[in-house]
Amino acid sequence: METKKDSTEEKILEAAKNVFVAKGMEGARMQEIADEAGINKALLHYYFRTKERLFEAIFSGIIKLAFPKIMTIVQSEASIVSKIEQIVDAYIDLLIKHPFIPGFVLKELNRDPSGLFKLVVKFGLNPQSVFDQIEQAMDRGEIRRMKPQHLLSNIVSMCVFPFAARPILSFILFKDDPSALEAFYNERATVIKEFVINAIVIKK
Amino acid sequence: METKKDSTEEKILEAAKNVFVAKGMEGARMQEIADEAGINKALLHYYFRTKERLFEAIFSGIIKLAFPKIMTIVQSEASIVSKIEQIVDAYIDLLIKHPFIPGFVLKELNRDPSGLFKLVVKFGLNPQSVFDQIEQAMDRGEIRRMKPQHLLSNIVSMCVFPFAARPILSFILFKDDPSALEAFYNERATVIKEFVINAIVIKK
DNA sequence: GTCTATATCATGATAGAC
DNA sequence: GTCTATCATGATATAGAC
Structure with missing residues (x-):
């Protein structure tokens, strides 16, 4: 670009x-x-x-920013906890650089999800292998037992939502103080990693 | 209605x-x-x-569903952990009944947040008292120390985001199986409460 | 209070000159 | 490839009859 x-x-x-x-x-x-x-x-x-074709060119370009990075981490050999940490870091880093993405994607997704579906199929993203990795870590007693879908939802929610809801955070939590809001976003990766690890890691 | x-x-x-x-x-x-x-x-x-006025009538009616319920819980005398549990229950209960709200509110908020701001001011919602309650529980050693804004963001994110991103969840996590998705939403309150408590409560 | 008919305007899209 | 001019459509808004 x-x-x-x-x-x-x-x-x-x-x-x-x-x-x-x-x-x-x-x-x-x-x-x-x-x-x-x-x-x-x-x-x-x-x-x-047409306008529709121009839009599709832009939308898929934006969506493609997020997928490959995550896929690489998922397919690596690291432990499940390390993978979660890497994914949170990668996500927050991306979102700080492009804070408009979540709002935009959610809006257009609720309007017409077919564009995303095509891209997911095209990337060959396979959630089952992610679920299996999580289940195996649970079987080994590394992390607390819960449905993988809930764990993934929790992590992604905490990463993405505060960016999608930026106007609410700005006004309600930070009284329109831009520097406080910026500091908050810069702390997110550290806070989320600590929060998730305390929530799921079983202490020996 | x-x-x-x-x-x-x-x-x-x-x-x-x-x-x-x-x-x-x-x-x-x-x-x-x-x-x-x-x-x-x-x-x-x-x-x-005008269309704008008609829209405002609908939008504020929807926003008003969420605020008062939360305010009542916040102003009660329960412990901080109990309040969190009640808020999660109330939120998820509302969202299961009106699953369209998050997507709609986020969309319109990113378009023009002024409507929400007026309502927040009108309700006299004061986040500082919530922050103080959380800080005091930390001072008493009941929960782990973290900025109240992060704790609130984490809880609200996990409640709201999976509803706002319903099309993604449906397709990626549940392969368009509506009954699995419904079951997931019905489990959310229990899962989130357990997750948050493990994350923040300090074991004696 | 309720409705028909119509004025006014904005938008996406195209035709055709250069 | 780029422009000017224009079309077709559909949307908001209003005037005025009943």
């Missing part, structure tokens, strides 16, 4: 990303994207035939 | 709630609301001058 190649297509994609992320698929206006890209509406339709 | 009073205004509110929740503020069409209420578009403008 940061390439110096300022071709018309690159300018459109950059402008479209900004507008779609800020306004969502339905709120975004082709006119606004054109203005932001410094061109006119007709050119948008020349490069991307 | 369930009153037998089927005046035009009631019919509009009911129809608008369905359409707004399904499509959001921007996706909702006045024509669709009119059809659903069995009237014509012009009457919508007669009862609620």
